Amino acid sequence: MKLPKEDAAALVARWTEGVLLKRDVFSTVERGRFRSDAGEVEAVLRRLDFVPWWSVIPAHHLFARERRALSLAKGLHVGPELLWAGRRALVRGFIDGVALHLAKPFGDAAYFRSAKLALRRLHRAGICHNDLAKEQNWLVGRDGRAYLTDFQLAACFKTRNRLFRIAAYEDLRHLLKHKRSYAADALTPKERKILARKSLVASVWLVTGKKVYRAITRGLFNFTDREGGGRRLVNDAPVLVDLIRRNPAVRDTAIVAFADRRTGVGLYAFVEAGQAGLEAQLRDELAAAKGPKPPEHIQVVQALPRDAAGKPRTEILQLVAMNQLDLIEPMMRSDTDRAFLKGILEQRKNLRDRFNFEAADFAPPSVDVVTRQGG
Numbered sequence: 001m002k003l004p005k006e007d008a009a010a011l012v013a014r015w016t017e018g019v020l021l022k023r024d025v026f027s028t029v030e031r032g033r034f035r036s037d038a039g040e041v042e043a044v045l046r047r048l049d050f051v052p053w054w055s056v057i058p059a060h061h062l063f064a065r066e067r068r069a070l071s072l073a074k075g076l077h078v079g080p081e082l083l084w085a086g087r088r089a090l091v092r093g094f095i096d097g098v099a100l101h102l103a104k105p106f107g108d109a110a111y112f113r114s115a116k117l118a119l120r121r122l123h124r125a126g127i128c129h130n131d132l133a134k135e136q137n138w139l140v141g142r143d144g145r146a147y148l149t150d151f152q153l154a155a156c157f158k159t160r161n162r163l164f165r166i167a168a169y170e171d172l173r174h175l176l177k178h179k180r181s182y183a184a185d186a187l188t189p190k191e192r193k194i195l196a197r198k199s200l201v202a203s204v205w206l207v208t209g210k211k212v213y214r215a216i217t218r219g220l221f222n223f224t225d226r227e228g229g230g231r232r233l234v235n236d237a238p239v240l241v242d243l244i245r246r247n248p249a250v251r252d253t254a255i256v257a258f259a260d261r262r263t264g265v266g267l268y269a270f271v272e273a274g275q276a277g278l279e280a281q282l283r284d285e286l287a288a289a290k291g292p293k294p295p296e297h298i299q300v301v302q303a304l305p306r307d308a309a310g311k312p313r314t315e316i317l318q319l320v321a322m323n324q325l326d327l328i329e330p331m332m333r334s335d336t337d338r339a340f341l342k343g344i345l346e347q348r349k350n351l352r353d354r355f356n357f358e359a360a361d362f363a364p365p366s367v368d369v370v371t372r373q374g375g
Helices: 005-014 053-072 109-124 162-186 189-196 200-207 209-220 230-245 278-289 314-321 335-346 367-374
Strands: 015-023 028-036 039-047 082-085 089-093 097-099 138-141 146-148 250-260 264-273 297-301
Touching: 005 015, 005 028, 005 089, 015 039, 015 250, 028 082, 053 082, 053 089, 109 146, 109 162, 162 189, 230 250, 230 264, 230 278, 250 314, 264 278, 264 314, 278 297, 297 335, 314 335
Parallel strands: 264 297
Antiparallel strands: 015 028, 028 039, 039 089, 082 089, 097 138, 138 146, 250 264
8 A cells, every 4th residue: 555645745855764663564663854844853654555455444543543642642742742644654753762661660760750640641631542551652761751652542532521531540550550560669559559440341351352352463463572573572582592592602592573674573683602603503503493484683792781680681682683772872871881782783783774873873971972861
């Protein structure tokens, strides 16, 4: 399905293609730059020209819901600003932050206070998000505040009727579930009561509609995990990790998913080993094993970035695989971390879909970095 001529003309004149963030049967989402009336700004484009014919109707429905919600939310500063909208494409502002499941704000009570305030502003405008159970729809901004994204399931209300109150309650309950995961000590007695009580609609949905939803999304649409890796990340990656670890030169490995313009979803394996030239050997071994399709990229590193418990920091590796290098900086704890990661960045493999978001060259803190944080 092609974009209408007016949409295509507007994008040719105003959009600069950047990094592919996601491609599924409902839309293609990419990050780039948009020439607004105020000048060129970083932005995110959602377009419907690559959706298959059998998903056109639901894709248009979701697109219309997001366009409507973003229009009403303009000026609230709780999510991306709507910069431009056509019939089958829209451009929203880029929020300088990372998803909740990547940022992992453990013990950050201030973040969840800002999240509650953002949700209150959204509800006062008559908008219920309806998809806040997903951690990737909550962003941790560089300024430490909470922002919401992906309004495809949002509902807009003219009055605060019973349906609005139920949807708003469920928005809040899902926020509190995330707060319980990351800052449980900050939960108030009233918030604990809300967590313990689902609305009747939510209870019925869990035992009826959710089962149908999962059957459709996981079966027909092939959605499986929150990172967007689908069946390859959930089913193939564990098998590939086991096969790679059988090589005696391998100390450890981690596999993440990234959006790929050719295949939709690609796998990127980071292999901890000290042996140069191991990549070709691993590819031969994976081919000989006749298991799942090998990762599109295999990068041998001296050491994987790890958290305090010693587990690989896959949230950082995923940003490397996706070429979202500027989003890594706020997650670094020290100059040592930056120096450690610099070698991985310099040797990264996914250079097909890159952009100049890494202009700062991922150097230790400088005047430029400090200025960006303050501005």
